[in-house]
């Protein structure tokens with residue numbers, strides 16, 4: 506909506522708790538209680554309200570209707586990227602996730618087409634996942650029925666998929682370099698999710714210049730960056746322009762093609778930034794979803810048994826393939842419900858308005874941070890009755906066929922929607938079916954004592970720590 510200059514001064518940002526100068530709403534939105542506070546404000550102020558992170562206002566959008574009206578009905582205006590201090594300091598605004606405007610458009614389009622050429626939805630990637638699923642299965646066999654925490658093995662398997670896409674190689678699960686890469690991703694995420702991570706989010710302008718635990722958080726990202734730089738240098742040495750092997754090769758070729766263009770976005774900073782983005786966004790998310798999914802299946806053995814029945818019926822003893830997905834509505838419905846229930850990016854990532862907009866009677870100036878609070882969509886009781894109940898049947902019709910649901914937005918919506926959706930969904934399906942074809946997941950803890958609620962978190966939802974064991978099926 507175009508606004509006349511005169512009317513702007515009479516219009517206001519959505520209501521919200523009163524901010525203190527400099528500190529903003531830190532007293533009401535405590536760093537360790539972000540989601541609880543947002544829930545309280547939603548009850549008090551309604552589905553759209555403003556909170557201040559330090560002196561920076563951020564508009565919070567809650568519930569399916571409001572989020573859809575912003576991200577889908579006004580998709581261009583809400584397509585900017587909001588404040589992401591880590592992307593700003595570590596990647597200097599380069600890459601896909603932390604950029605806006607032309608740079609973002611070019612980097613995103615390039616990533617999407619390159620991932621597609623490398624097989625998002627095509628055989629090559631499918632085969633990679635199938636192969637990795639076999640490695641993962643062998644690791645599970647090695648546990649010999651003992652209890653173990655699946656985080657590490659799932660992390661290795663999922664990271665290897667993205668490694669093969671961006672670097673063209675997988676690593677063995679005990680490769681030192683690979684392990685330190687994984688620990689940097691976990692450490693970086695833990696920092697972002699910690700109380701300190703939130704304090705940093707509030708006051709990054711000041712904290713960036715002084716020592717403190719956040720510098721350790723930074724270190725994880727800086728180490729990751731060094732790793733990516735090394736891979737880029739290696740790739741450059743053996744690059745064959747006629748036969749690109751992976752994402753980095755494709756980008757390097759584009760850099761050569763555009764080297765005469767002084768304004769090109771195809772340079773090393775954007776290459777390293779985009780690669781880091783794919784790596785970070787593509788690893789922990791899929792791993793966490795699978796880990797949450799396993800916990801849910803341990804809690805609901807009857808659902809696990811139904812998936813196995815469908816596997817036996819549709820796939821039999823073959824390797825699961827992407828084509829099987831269309832024939833397995835129950836398994837698809839469980840995966841949908843795992844994504845809805847686990848709700849792993851509860852606040853969504855911050856967007857920013859690309860122009861002034863009058864939205865639901867409020868004035869949101871250009872450049873304001875806006876959070877599509879995804880948990881309020883995935884748990885919206887108007888869209889998903891009894892949202893706290895795990896029920897795959899929500900996604901099935903009377904005949905047992907899969908039923909699409911408009912409010913299922915674990916990947917967000919609109920122009921910034923996750924570009925890794927296709928890849929992630931294929932991984933979830935193939936890893937889950939390959940494992941359940943061969944094993945039954947069990948635990949010595951009684952199902953009553955398995956807690957499905959998320960561990961304390963601010964920006965991300967993580968399942969609570971658990972151990973499980975696998976029993977080979979006949």
Ligand code: HEM
Pocket residue numbers: 586601602603613782783784786787788790791794849850853854855877915916917918920921922923924925926928929
């Ligand atoms: C279950 C797995 C995943 C979930 C739940 C997930 C979720 C999300 C969400 C909620 C966003 C924010 C969108 C927004 O700004 O509104 C996002 C962005 C992003 N995701 Fe994913 N994601 C997953 C897997 C992946 C994978 C496998 C990749 C890599 C290929 C990936 C790459 C990205 C990138 C690059 C962005 C930034 C997009 C942009 O700023 O334009 N994600 N994802």
